[in-house]
Amino acid sequence: MTPQLPKPFNLTGHTALITGAGGLLGRQHAAALAEVGATIVLTDIHRAAAEAAADAVRAEVLGADCLAEPLDVRFPKSVAALERDLTARGITVDILVNNAAIDPKVTSAPGVMHSSRLEVFGLEQWNLEIAVGLTGAMLCSQTFGARMAERGRGVILNIASDLGVIAPDQRIYRRDDDTPQAEQSVKPVTYSVIKHGLIGLTKYLATYWADRGVRVNAISPGGVFNNQDPAFVERLARLIPMGRMAEVGEYRSAVQFLCSDASNYMTGHNLIMDGGRTAW
Ligand SMILES: NC(=O)c1ccc[n+]([C@@H]2O[C@H](COP(=O)([O-])OP(=O)(O)OC[C@H]3O[C@@H](n4cnc5c(N)ncnc54)[C@H](O)[C@@H]3O)[C@@H](O)[C@H]2O)c1
Numbered sequence: 352m353t354p355q356l357p358k359p360f361n362l363t364g365h366t367a368l369i370t371g372a373g374g375l376l377g378r379q380h381a382a383a384l385a386e387v388g389a390t391i392v393l394t395d396i397h398r399a400a401a402e403a404a405a406d407a408v409r410a411e412v413l414g415a416d417c418l419a420e421p422l423d424v425r426f427p428k429s430v431a432a433l434e435r436d437l438t439a440r441g442i443t444v445d446i447l448v449n450n451a452a453i454d455p456k457v458t459s460a461p462g463v464m465h466s467s468r469l470e471v472f473g474l475e476q477w478n479l480e481i482a483v484g485l486t487g488a489m490l491c492s493q494t495f496g497a498r499m500a501e502r503g504r505g506v507i508l509n510i511a512s513d514l515g516v517i518a519p520d521q522r523i524y525r526r527d528d529d530t531p532q533a534e535q536s537v538k539p540v541t542y543s544v545i546k547h548g549l550i551g552l553t554k555y556l557a558t559y560w561a562d563r564g565v566r567v568n569a570i571s572p573g574g575v576f577n578n579q580d581p582a583f584v585e586r587l588a589r590l591i592p593m594g595r596m597a598e599v600g601e602y603r604s605a606v607q608f609l610c611s612d613a614s615n616y617m618t619g620h621n622l623i624m625d626g627g628r629t630a631w
Pocket of ligand 1: 370371372374375394397400423424449450451452453454487511512513572573576
């Protein structure tokens with residue numbers, strides 16, 4: 352850990368719980384908070400993914416104190432069981448990062464309307480994605496945030512998206528061939544609803560617990576480069592004033608800021624980091 356860490360950023364003695372920590376960004380949030388001294392509880396519906404992420408954080412951040420736990424954010428019982436288990440082990444969650452999301456599996460077949468399209472978007476898929484991305488954030492906040500309010504101190508960070516502020520530009524998801532419009536995939540309606548909803552949840556919780564010492568903010572990241580199809584990357588880059596997607600580690604310092612006393616007088620805020628996309 353950096354010995355000259357500016358004091359307000361120092362999270363030594365604090366524990367941060369991250370949902371969906373087994374994915375691309377979850378381990379980045381975990382490493383960011385471990386770097387500033389926090390103990391990290393990496394949770395994911397897939398225990399093995401959480402464990403692998405915890406190993407990666409330990410390998411990257413010297414002396415990182417990490418544990419990995421299974422958690423399915425859709426179910427109040429799963430959230431309550433983890434909270435009870437952590438409490439029994441003397442672990443109190445001071446920081447909650449609501450990061451879990453479903454990466455939708457959309458199917459296509461020639462001559463059939465693409466399953467991501469609004470006209471045929473399945474109710475089951477809608478319910479699943481909302482349950483993870485939005486209900487899950489509410490359930491985790493309800494349980495862990497309430498404990499924070501009882502103690503008079505805590506931080507919640509919701510991971511939203513630039514698409515929590517603007518609508519998706521569906522043109523960037525199109526295939527450049529003669530695939531008919533109806534068979535072209537789109538960014539599903541759930542993504543917009545979940546991410547706009549998370550920003551609403553952020554403001555609600557922030558004001559609800561403002562007098563109880565619990566700060567609640569959101570971060571709205573732009574798309575992270577992860578070896579996507581070059582044609583897609585080029586089309587997206589054209590929508591971004593800085594002309595590129597984000598690198599995977601570029602949100603770390605914002606996570607450190609929003610989860611620490613460095614942002615002490617900030618609650619109900621949505622920090623947009625999108626290379627300027629929403630400014631255009
Ligand atoms: N990657 C990007 O470009 C980007 C951009 C903007 C916002 N975001 C947001 O950042 C967050 C993380 O994105 P990511 O790219 O790391 O996604 P990811 O798909 O790599 O990771 C999501 C994780 O959530 C877990 N998960 C799924 N269902 C769950 C459940 N029921 N309970 C608990 N965990 C569950 C998955 O197992 C996975 O490990 C998401 O909220 C995403 O919408 C990502």
